[in-house]
Amino acid sequence: MTYPPHSGNFRVLWMQCLRRTCLYFKLFFAVIELYFFLISADREAPAHTLLFAPTCDMTQRMLVPPPVHSEAAKLHRDEVKMELENSALWKQFSSQGTEMIITKKGRRMFPGLRLKLSGLNPSFRYILLLDIVPVDNSRYRFQGGGWQAVGAAEARLPDRAFIHPDSPATGAHWQSRTISFHYAKLTNNTLDTQGHVCPRVHVIEARDMLRWGGGQHTFVFPETQFITVTAYQNSKVPLCFI
Structure with a gap:
């Protein structure tokens, strides 16, 4: 009916x-x-x-x-620290103006990121992410023996994040070894050639991926800034490999 x-x-x-x-x-x-x-x-x-x-x-x-x-728990979250193990090598390249070659298929970074973590909760599970972000909004050109800003950079595509293959893993796992992003590759699909960029590493509690805010820590090391190129412009940079 x-x-x-x-x-x-x-x-x-x-x-x-x-x-x-x-x-x-x-x-x-x-x-x-x-x-x-x-x-x-x-x-x-x-x-x-x-x-x-x-x-x-x-x-x-x-x-x-x-x-x-627990005040102890809050304090523990503020004690998360990251160390760049190969900082001396990065500083050697940085003194000459680090350049990284990028290709369409992707090329691994050299120097790579070798990191040590401390201050994590051993039983919590964490995800590690790597992304590459601009240091400024300028486009650069190699002239007069160095890199000079020559204008505004082009609009960028959204940055891609590389998830460390061990993720998610416990704090005990991350703190017991040297962390490397060896398999991460730089491509010119999202990175502008002759752009001034810097890698960032994010440490996120696994459950916080689906929540607003929470236990996220971001680390940036000034000595890891570099210029993206399709071929080395500074003749001194290849000498750092020797």
Whole structure:
């Protein structure tokens, strides 16, 4: 039996359908939140703002990680440190004006990044990311024996991030070895030739990838700045390889 669109029975059925649809959405988001809560329930969680708002008060009480009241835990998060192991080699290149060759297929960095991490929670899992960002908005040209800014750089495509292949791994894993981004390659698909850029390394708690804010640490080393080129312009740079 069908009901006219303006009849009372039609409105009742429409309201029932709407309530049922809302209930399904609430259950859907509750299941998602419960899943991410369960996979991180084996360790103490810092205070976060959820990417999706809690679907109801009950969901909020059950699924939102409790706030951290331990001052020691807060202090621990501020002690994350990263060291550039081969800083001396980078400074040797930097003294001459580091240049990195980029190609369409991609070319590995030299010097590479060799890093040591400390201050991580041994039982937490972390993801390490590498991206390359401009140092400034200028375009450079090699003239007079050095690199000179000659105008504004062209618009850039969104930067790509290279995820370290060991990610995600525990803090104990990252702190027990030298971290290398040897397999990361520089391409001219997103990097401008003769652009002044610098690598950044991000350390992110694995669960924070789906939350706003949280335990993210970004590290930049001034000596790792370089100019992207298709062929070496400064004759002194190749001598640093010897």
